[in-house]
Amino acid sequence: MIKIDHLTKRYSDTLAVDDLDFEVKPGVVTGFLGPNGSGKSTTMRIILGLDHATKGQATVNGTRYAELKDPMREVGALLDAKAVHPGRTARNHLRALATSNQIKTSRVDEVLEFVGISAVANKNVGTYSLGMSQRLGIAGALLGDPGCLLFDEPVNGLDPEGIRWIREFFRTLANEGRTVFVSSHLMSEMAVSADEIIVIGRGRFITSGSVNDLTKNAEGTVLVRASDHDKLAEIVTAHHGVVHNTNDEGLTIAGLSSDEVGQLSFDAGITVFELTPQRASLEEVFMDLTAGAIEYGAQKMDSAHD
Amino acid sequence: MTNESTLLAATRSEWIKFRTVRSSIMGVAVTVLLTIGLGVLITTLVRTHWSQLSPLRIATFDPVSSSLRGSLFAQFAVGVIGTLLITSEYTSGSIRTTLTAVPNRFRLIAGKCIVLFATMLILGEFVCFAAFLIGQRIYLGVVPTASLTNGAVLRSVVLAGLYLALLALFAFALGLILRQSAAAISVFVSVLLIVPIIGLFFPQNWQNDFMRFEPSTLGVSMQSPFAPSNSFGAWSATLILLAYVAGTMAIAVVLFLRRDAGSNQ
Numbered sequence: 001m002i003k004i005d006h007l008t009k010r011y012s013d014t015l016a017v018d019d020l021d022f023e024v025k026p027g028v029v030t031g032f033l034g035p036n037g038s039g040k041s042t043t044m045r046i047i048l049g050l051d052h053a054t055k056g057q058a059t060v061n062g063t064r065y066a067e068l069k070d071p072m073r074e075v076g077a078l079l080d081a082k083a084v085h086p087g088r089t090a091r092n093h094l095r096a097l098a099t100s101n102q103i104k105t106s107r108v109d110e111v112l113e114f115v116g117i118s119a120v121a122n123k124n125v126g127t128y129s130l131g132m133s134q135r136l137g138i139a140g141a142l143l144g145d146p147g148c149l150l151f152d153e154p155v156n157g158l159d160p161e162g163i164r165w166i167r168e169f170f171r172t173l174a175n176e177g178r179t180v181f182v183s184s185h186l187m188s189e190m191a192v193s194a195d196e197i198i199v200i201g202r203g204r205f206i207t208s209g210s211v212n213d214l215t216k217n218a219e220g221t222v223l224v225r226a227s228d229h230d231k232l233a234e235i236v237t238a239h240h241g242v243v244h245n246t247n248d249e250g251l252t253i254a255g256l257s258s259d260e261v262g263q264l265s266f267d268a269g270i271t272v273f274e275l276t277p278q279r280a281s282l283e284e285v286f287m288d289l290t291a292g293a294i295e296y297g298a299q300k301m302d303s304a305h306d
Numbered sequence: 307m308t309n310e311s312t313l314l315a316a317t318r319s320e321w322i323k324f325r326t327v328r329s330s331i332m333g334v335a336v337t338v339l340l341t342i343g344l345g346v347l348i349t350t351l352v353r354t355h356w357s358q359l360s361p362l363r364i365a366t367f368d369p370v371s372s373s374l375r376g377s378l379f380a381q382f383a384v385g386v387i388g389t390l391l392i393t394s395e396y397t398s399g400s401i402r403t404t405l406t407a408v409p410n411r412f413r414l415i416a417g418k419c420i421v422l423f424a425t426m427l428i429l430g431e432f433v434c435f436a437a438f439l440i441g442q443r444i445y446l447g448v449v450p451t452a453s454l455t456n457g458a459v460l461r462s463v464v465l466a467g468l469y470l471a472l473l474a475l476f477a478f479a480l481g482l483i484l485r486q487s488a489a490a491i492s493v494f495v496s497v498l499l500i501v502p503i504i505g506l507f508f509p510q511n512w513q514n515d516f517m518r519f520e521p522s523t524l525g526v527s528m529q530s531p532f533a534p535s536n537s538f539g540a541w542s543a544t545l546i547l548l549a550y551v552a553g554t555m556a557i558a559v560v561l562f563l564r565r566d567a568g569s570n571q
Contacts, residue, residue, distance in 0.1 A: 048402075087328055
């Protein structure tokens with residue numbers, strides 16, 4: 001289990017992490033979601049003892065990372081796949097890591113095999129593609145068979161097959177009872193790979209919960225196509241509904257459920273051709289949640305991607 | 307007990323890292339080549355020109371330090387090895403991976419220093435003894451030679467090797483402070499080459515006081531059986547160099563413990 005306890009990190013003039021306070025539980029995949037520059041990586045670096053907290057602290061299984069005896073046996077991390085000496089082979093890189101944590105070297109071949117880079121294990125890491133480097137990073141994280149795993153933007157650079165592989169891999173790790181903490185700036189990615197999501201923006205906690213919770217609380221809309229759109233819009237407005245959109249396709253109504261819209265239409269004698277409740281997409285929820293919390297966003301954010 | 311075993315683990319890990327990159331191997335090869343190769347060149351030149359040397363040169367000639375002169379060039383190779391041992395971790399970003407494996411920063415630096423000092427001491431002693439013995443062999447019959455059975459001679463050869471190992475540590479400390487290969491190597495070279503040139507602009511009496519504190523002058527003292535003029539004796543020179551290394555290393559370690567390692571600068 002990872003515990004973030006009123007964590008604050010200030011770099012000379014910017015507040016990268018602002019009083020974050022949450023727990024990451026074992027047995028589920030926890031997504032750590034926020035726009036680029038929102039403090040995800042900083043938080044992960046502090047968990048791993050790479051950066052010092054300005055205030056508060058982060059602990060893994062109740063202990064600060066720097067005080068763990070053989071840390072790779074408790075925590076596996078992949079922060080930056082390219083953070084490897086380019087002139088060393090993958091096998092030697094892993095052997096050095098294993099030795100430092102008193103992990104037997106036979107484990108090196110096991111993890112190389114597992115991530116599927118055995119064939120290139122004796123090549124210099126500098127020749128690797130980003131996807132291969134990601135796999136090497138995952139191999140390093142798994143060396144000590146740790147109960148707690150951290151991945152910073154793991155799907156970056158992976159091909160579709162690799163992305164599917166890594167999602168199943170997270171699921172397996174969580175099912176084995178491990179703590180799996182995965183950061184991403186892509187809501188869509190988190191929606192398919194995470195059970196629980198923690199959302200931050202500008203270093204501040206925004207919300208957390210299961211994927212379902214997050215979308216449930218978001219305001220849904222109702223799409224209606226009926227015989228008399230103008231009349232229906234009038235009635236809906238009178239009943240405190242909000243008409244977002246009127247066109248030939250129909251009305252988009254917020255503030256009323258589909259049942260209520262159906263009943264109102266029936267009472268007014270309007271024939272309904274189509275009545276569709278529309279849940280807010282995860283991307284929309286994410287954009288709503290982090291609106292105003294985007295440090296390096298384009299001025300007009302009409303696309304939810306990146 | 308656990309602390310000892312984990313320092314051992316960290317040291318063994320650093321040893322694997324040290325010998326699995328090409329820059330270390332190249333650095334070792336260059337050190338061998340410069341110390342022994344230049345030693346052969348210098349001693350051969352002395353032998354062939356011996357009859358043309360002035361009586362003063364002949365009277366003050368030192369067969370020991372002249373055969374070890376190559377090590378004063380090899381000090382740059384050793385410096386590059388020491389610097390890269392830590393700056394390559396910063397330029398590649400692998401310092402983050404390293405620190406997740408060994409988060410105890412003091413232990414990490416201790417492990418690196420043990421590997422660096424041990425390898426450079428063995429290397430330094432090997433090349434200096436080889437250069438000395440080959441040099442005396444070349445001098446034999448023409449130029450007066452020295453023997454290791456003489457205590458002062460043995461000391462000179464041993465300290466010449468130690469000098470290289472200490473300079474490697476000094477360069478490592480500079481690398482840990484500056485975290486950039488080019489910057490650290492520039493400063494290292496400046497200290498050894500540029501500072502003495504600046505010293506030349508000082509008045510003569512200052513110059514004598516100033517220059518003997520200069521690392522490569524200390525190196526010459528360490529590898530001479532008799533103290534050269536305006537220089538420290540061999541043991542005093544060794545202690546002063548040790549103080550430089552310890553002081554620089556202390557600053558480096560304090561900075562390393564305090565700094566964030568996550569973001570590159």
